[in-house]
Amino acid sequence: MAEAIAGTLLEQGIEQGETRAKRNAILKLLQSRFSNVPETLTTRINAIHSHAQLDKLFDEILAAETLDDIHL
DSSP: OOOHHHHHHHHHHHHHHHHHHHHHHHHHHHHHHHHHOHHHHHHHHHHHOOOOHHHHHHHHHHHHHHHHGGGO
């Protein structure tokens, strides 16, 4: 039982680390592409937990010409 709990906690930790890494990559990309990223946008990105949504957002930022082209 303890091993199952430890395995679950490890998986959750890995998942959280991957989510944090995706958010950081998105924020770096935004900063690189658009310089001044509004704090409200940063806050909204940091609230996203879905890997699929973060992946979609990353692709959207790559294609965006302005911050207004990004839909959260």
